[in-house]
Amino acid sequence: MTDVLTAGSSTNRSLTARQDPGAIGRPSWWRELLAGLTLFAVYLLIEAHPLPSPEVRALNAGESILALERALHLDFELPMNQWLAAQGWLRTFANYEYAITYIASALVLLVWVYARHPGHYRTVRNSFLWLNLLALACFWLYPVAPPRMLAGAGFIDTVRLGHTWGSWGSPMVDNANQLAAMPSLHVGWALWVSVVLARIRGGRGVQVVSAGHVLITLAVILATGNHYWLDAAGAVAVVAAGAMIADVVSKRTDRVAASDAFFLQVERPWSPQHVGGLIMLDTSRADGMPTHELARATITAKLDELPRFRQRLSEPSAWRPLRWVEHPDIDWNWHVPVFDLTGADGAPGGMDALHKLVAELAGTPLPRDRPLWRYCVVTNIEHDTAAVISLVHHSMADGIGTINLMLRLFDSPDLTSALGEVKTPGAAKKLLGGVVGLAQLATDHRPESRLLARESSERVFGTLRLDLEGMKRLARERGVRVTDLLLTGTAAALRRVAKGPLPSKLLVSVPLMAAEPRADLAGNSTAGVMVEVPMGEMPERQRLAAVAKAGSRLRSGTRVIASRFVMHTVANLMPPWFHRWFARNVYGGRFFHGTASNMPGADWQVAWGPYPLITALPIIPLAPGTPFVVGVLGWYGSFSMSMATDPAFVDDVEPFFKEFQKALDELA
Known part of the structure; x- marks a missing residue:
């Protein structure tokens, strides 16, 4: 990469190639046409090999859907249909909107993304293919007759009445599959266009226009007697599933x-x-x-x-x-x-x-x-x-x-050896652990009161180095883990130096490895588990025993599985505005008081050029609404500890570290 940054014209060529995703991201147009023909071939194959008695099953399904809507008092399709049938030119407009606009908007969008946003094209095209494949599978397994085909239901087929060109109202496509009401691809394609524009283009104006098209299409499919409103709900499901599958399959490296x-x-x-x-x-x-x-x-x-x-x-x-x-x-x-x-x-x-x-x-x-x-x-x-x-x-x-x-x-080996093998549970254990973990997260205690934490970027920071082997030896003697010592010493020190009232129990977030780390250890593969630490007056050995008992949840793994599922899998489905609301309401001072992190570091000598490393100490951010964070790196024989805090809570970290050491001395 040195050559790229210093080689003049060769630099410009390399950077241009990286910046223009079209140079490497736009597939051949003929391959895309072939993909479209393949999708159409799948449609023809399904049409040619229906399951037994498709008409009977479709009519029964249509009557069942209409009966369900009537039971819910949400069968508003018939009055809309009867009103539109008497409207003349508006009926004709609705018929052509039904026959043309959903196809035109989807094709125009595909061409636009291919020409103007080639870096997005593969994912967009894949989401379109998946939503159609899912819909075709539904048509084959669960044919549904539209309301206009139900004898005695009172619906008028406005499309056939108007001999609408481009639909079964004209001879050109009179043989189209009419037993495909669920899901509605008219709403599905219109909604897919809206979703793609939101992801690529954004902007309020674009969203308003696109949302208007979706709402008009929804009104048209109902008023023309071609769909139930539940068909539109089915369309939402296949669009969401298609987009999710495409995101997973494409494995985009540019999305955060x-x-x-x-x-x-x-x-x-x-x-x-x-x-x-x-x-x-x-x-x-x-x-x-x-x-x-x-x-x-x-x-x-x-x-x-x-x-x-x-x-x-x-x-x-x-x-x-x-x-x-x-x-x-x-x-x-x-x-x-x-x-x-x-x-x-x-x-x-x-x-x-x-x-x-x-x-x-x-x-x-x-x-x-x-x-x-x-x-x-x-x-x-x-x-x-x-x-x-x-x-x-x-x-x-x-x-x-x-x-x-x-x-x-520093040209040093990474932490793969220090981390050891990260054991990941099988699918069944993940499922069971996730269910249990979600229940645990939902019922976990919340802080009984919040610590003093200002909306201020002012910080005090300090460091402490202790002997790592001495800490490990003390943990073995007491039958606990080093993290338990860290939590106990932190609570003891805060009792003696923190300003303002303290709760009877401190709720501390402890980050744990939540997934097998990525190859380059980029991104976030950790999750926080809350541990209750008693803050009352007591011998430090008693406090340590309580911490060790409460800390057993750090080793169960269920909360970690559930937290990872929510933060990574579920949150990936949220639009950014909702993700922001969600993140700000589940993280920070309303859920825990502070953070304590204990991480492995290099247990070998590391150097930067001619400069040997003495040690490395963590710098960890304060969670919103919390006033302190302590972190430890076990680095080359050193228990290397740092603390950052709001000075309104602890105005000087040196007394904190002195009290921390006193607590360890008492435990020893």
Whole structure:
């Protein structure tokens, strides 16, 4: 990738090829015609081989649907039909609208997407094919006669009455299948056009016009006596299923997955959602401090492996999902700044100055008009210490993905070995676990009161390093896990240093691996599980025992399965406006008080060029409406811990860490 960025004209050709999806995304027109003919052949095959007694079954089905509507007092098709039959020119207009517009709009849309939006074409075409295949299967298995064919029902066939060209009212298509009321492809195709326009084009005007066409088509199919309103409901189902199948089949890499977009939806100006690592470097054996040039060269050499570093978000829309789009003009001075912490007296700034810098960066949102990352070089922290502050938006990676990204930039092996085998349950266990987990999530406790949390981007940040083996040994001696020690020490410390009243139980969100990580560990494959931590006055061993008992839910897996299903699978079906509402109502201070994360890191020596890594510490965002987050990386023998908090809740993290260590001493 270095050559691409520095080779002049060859750069322009490479970037143009990446930016023009039509160069690689538009299929041959003759293949598309062949696909259309194949779909028509499937229709003819179904017509030629119906199941036994299709007419009898279709009439029975039609009468059953009409009887159900009458039982529901929703059989309004007949008065609409009788009114239209007496309207003259309006009846003729409705007949031709029924015969022509749904076909014309669908074909025009396909041609438009093929010509103007080739990068979307395959998914659009696939969704159209799937909705038609599903409808054809329904026609074959469940033929339904339209209302106009039911003897004695009183409906008038306005299309045949007007000899409408293009329908069975004219000899040209008199042999068309008339036992195909369920689902209504007229509404289905019109609705499909609306869905595609919403996803690609967006805009209020386009949506109003398209929605108007769908409503007119719905009124026409009912008033002409050709469909029941339940047929239109069936059309909604096949359109949704066709779009969902097409999305899964196409496996689009440019769409922001719902589990990733979640953190874009919950983000507020005062609650930015980027994650990262504070990477401490030993400069004692190198000639000088790390530079902007070294950082830029490191990233440039890996850009081919880091597509999100070359991409930004598409323009937001209430209906169209966010996508990653190419953004080759990287502002290197912004993405890779250098901060020199040398004080006014010429002395190194120290760890306090570094912590203040991290707090400022953690509280400042990443602008969405450029790729969502920064790689900040920090020099002159101490005489032999520098740092890199690596930040990416949570929509690009979770905590594990961020660590892996850092290791990749340092030409180090990733965390595959550290994570070990991620065991995924089989389909039956997933189903059962998901059902149980959904019930658990629905009945889990909510915070009895909320902690002090302001709409402010002001942060304080601090770090602590302890011996990792010592922590593991203490956990073994007490028969608990290291995460239990983290939760217990956090609760004990907050009791002694936090401002304002505290609840009797602290509800803490603990992120866990929720799915097998992606090959590059990009995106989000974690889910948060809530653990209740007692906050009353008690010996710390008693608190630890209660935490360990409450923490057993971290190992059951059911809540993780359910949470992953909701955030990834169900949320992928939500339009962006609803996804935003959903995300903001299920995440944050109304559901938990704060976050505690314990992640594995490299257990081998890592170096960045001539600079060995001393350790790496996590940078984790505050969830909206929560005032604190603690995180740990088990890094090369070090229990590397960080804390970020609203200063209105804890104004200084140093006392917090002192009380945390006191709690560990009491446990030991």
